[in-house]
Amino acid sequence: MSQIVDQIRHVCSLGGLQTALAISRTVPILHAGPGCGQKLWGAIGLDNGCQGSGYVGGHSVPCTNAGEKEVIFGGEEKLRTTIENAFKILDVDFFVVLTGCTSDIVGDDVGEIVREFQNEGKPIVYAETGGFKGTNFYGHELVIEAIIDQYLKPAKKKEKGLVNIWSVVPFQDPFWVETYKEISKLLNEIGLTPNIIFGPNNGIEALDRVTAAEFNLLLSPWVGLKNVKHLEEKFGTPYLHYPVLPIGPTETGKFLREIAVFAGVENEKVESVIRKHEDEYYYYIERSADVLLETRLLPRRFVTIADSIYTLAISKFLTNDLGLLPETQFIVDGVLDEYKDQIEKEFKNYTDGITADVVFSNDGGYVQDEIRKIKFRGRPLILGSAWEKVLAEEINGYQISIAMPVSDRLILNKTYAGYDGALRLVEDVYSLVLNDFQ
Amino acid sequence: MAINTYNIEAATRENRLGAVTGYKGSIKDLVSKASGCSLKNRERCFTQTSACSSGCAQGYLSGIIDAVIINHAPVGCAVDAIYANTTNKWGEKIRGWKHRNISIISTNMNEEDTVFGATGKLKTSIIESYRRYNPKAIFVTASCVSGIIGEDIKSVLDELKDEIPVPIAPVFCEGFKSKVWASGFDAAFHAILTTIVKPPERKTNKVNMVNFRGSAREEVIEILGRFGLEPVFVVPFSTVEQLSKLSESAATISICGTLGSYLGNGLEEQYGVPYVKALQPHGIAGFEDWLTELGRATGKENEVKLYLDEEKRKIIPELEEIRSKLKGYKAVVGMGPSFGHNYVRVLKELGIDVIWGATWHFDQQYDHGITPESSRNLSKEDEDLPVSVCDQQNFEILNLLNKLKPDLYISRHGGTAVWATKMGIASVMVPDEFNAFGYKGLIEFGFRLVDAITNRSLAKNLASRVKLPYTKWWLSQDSFKFLEEEGI
Numbered sequence: 001m002s003q004i005v006d007q008i009r010h011v012c013s014l015g016g017l018q019t020a021l022a023i024s025r026t027v028p029i030l031h032a033g034p035g036c037g038q039k040l041w042g043a044i045g046l047d048n049g050c051q052g053s054g055y056v057g058g059h060s061v062p063c064t065n066a067g068e069k070e071v072i073f074g075g076e077e078k079l080r081t082t083i084e085n086a087f088k089i090l091d092v093d094f095f096v097v098l099t100g101c102t103s104d105i106v107g108d109d110v111g112e113i114v115r116e117f118q119n120e121g122k123p124i125v126y127a128e129t130g131g132f133k134g135t136n137f138y139g140h141e142l143v144i145e146a147i148i149d150q151y152l153k154p155a156k157k158k159e160k161g162l163v164n165i166w167s168v169v170p171f172q173d174p175f176w177v178e179t180y181k182e183i184s185k186l187l188n189e190i191g192l193t194p195n196i197i198f199g200p201n202n203g204i205e206a207l208d209r210v211t212a213a214e215f216n217l218l219l220s221p222w223v224g225l226k227n228v229k230h231l232e233e234k235f236g237t238p239y240l241h242y243p244v245l246p247i248g249p250t251e252t253g254k255f256l257r258e259i260a261v262f263a264g265v266e267n268e269k270v271e272s273v274i275r276k277h278e279d280e281y282y283y284y285i286e287r288s289a290d291v292l293l294e295t296r297l298l299p300r301r302f303v304t305i306a307d308s309i310y311t312l313a314i315s316k317f318l319t320n321d322l323g324l325l326p327e328t329q330f331i332v333d334g335v336l337d338e339y340k341d342q343i344e345k346e347f348k349n350y351t352d353g354i355t356a357d358v359v360f361s362n363d364g365g366y367v368q369d370e371i372r373k374i375k376f377r378g379r380p381l382i383l384g385s386a387w388e389k390v391l392a393e394e395i396n397g398y399q400i401s402i403a404m405p406v407s408d409r410l411i412l413n414k415t416y417a418g419y420d421g422a423l424r425l426v427e428d429v430y431s432l433v434l435n436d437f438q
Numbered sequence: 439m440a441i442n443t444y445n446i447e448a449a450t451r452e453n454r455l456g457a458v459t460g461y462k463g464s465i466k467d468l469v470s471k472a473s474g475c476s477l478k479n480r481e482r483c484f485t486q487t488s489a490c491s492s493g494c495a496q497g498y499l500s501g502i503i504d505a506v507i508i509n510h511a512p513v514g515c516a517v518d519a520i521y522a523n524t525t526n527k528w529g530e531k532i533r534g535w536k537h538r539n540i541s542i543i544s545t546n547m548n549e550e551d552t553v554f555g556a557t558g559k560l561k562t563s564i565i566e567s568y569r570r571y572n573p574k575a576i577f578v579t580a581s582c583v584s585g586i587i588g589e590d591i592k593s594v595l596d597e598l599k600d601e602i603p604v605p606i607a608p609v610f611c612e613g614f615k616s617k618v619w620a621s622g623f624d625a626a627f628h629a630i631l632t633t634i635v636k637p638p639e640r641k642t643n644k645v646n647m648v649n650f651r652g653s654a655r656e657e658v659i660e661i662l663g664r665f666g667l668e669p670v671f672v673v674p675f676s677t678v679e680q681l682s683k684l685s686e687s688a689a690t691i692s693i694c695g696t697l698g699s700y701l702g703n704g705l706e707e708q709y710g711v712p713y714v715k716a717l718q719p720h721g722i723a724g725f726e727d728w729l730t731e732l733g734r735a736t737g738k739e740n741e742v743k744l745y746l747d748e749e750k751r752k753i754i755p756e757l758e759e760i761r762s763k764l765k766g767y768k769a770v771v772g773m774g775p776s777f778g779h780n781y782v783r784v785l786k787e788l789g790i791d792v793i794w795g796a797t798w799h800f801d802q803q804y805d806h807g808i809t810p811e812s813s814r815n816l817s818k819e820d821e822d823l824p825v826s827v828c829d830q831q832n833f834e835i836l837n838l839l840n841k842l843k844p845d846l847y848i849s850r851h852g853g854t855a856v857w858a859t860k861m862g863i864a865s866v867m868v869p870d871e872f873n874a875f876g877y878k879g880l881i882e883f884g885f886r887l888v889d890a891i892t893n894r895s896l897a898k899n900l901a902s903r904v905k906l907p908y909t910k911w912w913l914s915q916d917s918f919k920f921l922e923e924e925g926i
Binding site for chain 2: 006011012041043046048058063086130134136407
């Protein structure tokens with residue numbers, strides 16, 4: 001991660017609380033300072049596609065609100081009563097205790113307290129997510145790891161064709177709900193049985209099926225890799241790691257063919273699904289081609305400033321399917337050094353030998369300085385966050401917020417993933433262009 | 439307790455003003471105990487996430503046009519930059535200004551830093567931020583981590599004095615130090631008072647108008663202009679230069695008693711700038727008291743009286759219309775203490791029957807040593823009002839609403855109105871500090887409430903489809919079951 005972080009685009013490990021909330025009827029219990037919950041939820045929940053508090057989020061989240069007393073004398077007792085009473089007060093199925101900086105520095109034995117409740121058979125796990133440990137991508141992995149280690153049990157038998165889907169980080173990605181659904185729909189169509197853990201109507205039942213899966217699918221450049229490996233070690237479930245979130249026909253087709261081979265799905269079946277979707281996709285693209293090609297002021301070049309998963313996915317689609325050219329691509333999710341080479345390789349591998357430079361930095365101020373140095377020919381398309389609105393005005397670009405913070409859009413059931421998602425992205429980008437001069 | 443600008447940090451509201459976050463009783467009892475400073479806080483053995491000082495401090499300071507905020511903390515503590523940026527743009531829109539991004543920069547402390555300290559990082563962050571933005575002042579906000587590990591922020595700033603030619607102020611707003619998030623405003627004002635404000639070179643006709651985004655800016659300029667006064671809107675959208683001259687103003691006045699107390703009293707104590715201690719300017723009585731006291735402080739009593747007489751007449755027909763429409767409706771208020779106790783009065787002026795007043799904390803005294811004017815004002819009414827204090831504890835508020843079943847829930851601060859709506863209660867959140875400002879604002883606000891009760895379909899539909907996250911057991915308990923006995 002960068003040394004200083006200006007124009008923040010992700011939160012700290014305690015942001016994993018939103019991962020817990022993404023599991024239906026699950027509540028995080030924070031053992032943290034009074035402001036942590038509000039800040040983190042406000043940033044990746046509220047001011048990011050207006051995702052809101054939902055069933056038990058926002059200011060409903062139990063928190064010890066650790067103060068001077070807890071810092072000086074320890075906060076174990078406060079945590080114990082908070083958990084005890086949370087069980088009485090809240091109508092939920094699953095509890096995830098997450099610690100903040102205060103608890104992790106003071107050294108409260110949270111594990112010991114949570115184990116007392118686990119021993120009584122309560123559905124509760126804990127993760128030590130003090131904010132200084134890293135990003136919310138790391139926090140997301142810690143929460144899943146806690147569930148794997150402290151909750152999941154080996155399945156009595158594996159279920160043929162059952163696939164767990166692990167992909168975008170809930171809430172950090174304002175499109176997460178529909179993105180999981182879209183991937184799920186595609187897997188269904190090729191005859192697999194998807195199991196999604198995050199989103200409405202899944203919850204603890206989905207968690208209980210995780211170990212029965214035939215394999216885990218990880219659709220993400222790096223986040224979650226640790227978890228699927230852990231599931232393999234602990235429960236013997238193999239995994240398929242496909243690093244690109246598929247947007248549009250090229251990548252989605254490639255993805256479906258690869259997963260079909262991995263899962264032993266008949267070639268003919270996959271090809272017929274792909275054909276059906278491509279026909280539909282190109283019906284619309286053919287119609288819009290007049291506008292795509294013949295409108296004044298169309299952008300030819302684009303810059304993406306997003307988490308690695310979106311920078312990669314969007315740049316692949318715009319380049320491979322839509323004929324645009326990538327300028328430098330920016331990755332702002334604090335990718336760990338060990339994954340950088342592998343991610344960078346993907347940007348050297350577009351259609352027709354096209355390549356793009358990649359900059360890894362979660363310091364938005366630095367990123368924007370780098371963008372100012374680019375000599376653009378024509379008006380560029382800037383796919384980033386709401387932080388880029390001011391910049392886009394300065395450099396005369398078309399700006400659309402697709403990455404945290406998406407504070408300028410309300411996102412409901414929208415996704416850019418798959419075939420239909422790609423059409424949504426085309427609609428959004430070209431509506432922006434048409435709106436700009438009218 | 440007097441404001442001590444010799445100290446490096448402001449004392450918390452608990453220590454300075456006897457602030458509490460746990461109470462249940464009535465306004466008369468609350469004020470009578472507070473007047474003798476004998477009110478004791480009541481803790482809870484279950485709590486939900488509330489808010490902290492650092493959010494208030496850095497969010498507020500980030501509105502200064504030419505300053506930069508550096509948050510010495512792990513990255514998560516600075517994410518309120520996103521909310522601050524959004525609301526800042528809202529304020530820019532009001533002014534017709536071009537947008538800029540606010541600057542709240544994190545030193546990004548990591549695990550190693552919690553062991554070895556990160557004063558070096560802080561130093562580089564300050565130097566780099568100065569290079570990037572060339573600000574006129576830099577504020578360094580502390581965090582739980584910097585506080586617990588004992589980072590010597592002051593020494594770092596002292597070391598940089600020669601290198602960085604603008605004021606660098608430490609802001610001690612560690613989240614764990616106070617349960618009252620408004621302590622963060624005081625921390626911000628303390629930094630401004632001790633580092634930015636200069637002794638006066640002359641006296642002016644300006645009035646320091648302490649507020650947030652200033653949506654009624656034009657109106658305030660127009661009103662004060664009638665009395666030969668010129669408002670300086672602080673702190674958001676002001677410059678460091680403007681702030682340095684706050685000591686030259688003829689008076690300080692605030693839109694919110696909680697917000698204005700520290701700066702207003704600090705300027706009065708240190709530079710003799712009178713702080714207008716009055717009701718807040720919401721509704722009729724508030725507006726009149728606020729302007730009358732401003733008139734008194736600036737020698738414009740007669741002009742103010744004439745103005746008020748002239749303006750008040752204009753709203754009478756519409757006020758009657760609103761009152762007839764809102765008659766018989768019951769409301770519960772949930773807001774910060776100043777807004778809360780002022781809005782109870784406003785709602786009563788509109789003919790609404792207020793049945794409960796919940797506030798997110800309560801200061802037994804303001805910095806001028808007196809129990810808040812709005813609370814005292816309410817306590818003098820014949821009828822005693824049931825009130826409670828909680829740091830936005832939704833489980834308590836929802837339990838209460840479930841029992842009281844009001845027609846309206848009027849709130850301030852995000853994350854509470856939505857839950858009342860889910861219960862089928864028409865809810866109005868007051869995010870803008872100038873809602874119900876003065877006579878005209880009262881009428882606008884009144885019609886907004888009329889609209890809220892006229893079509894309650896969203897609330898009704900939500901309530902019929904959505905389940906609350908609380909158990910039946912909890913909703914059948916006493917709302918204050920988890921409020922412990924008074925502490926010592």
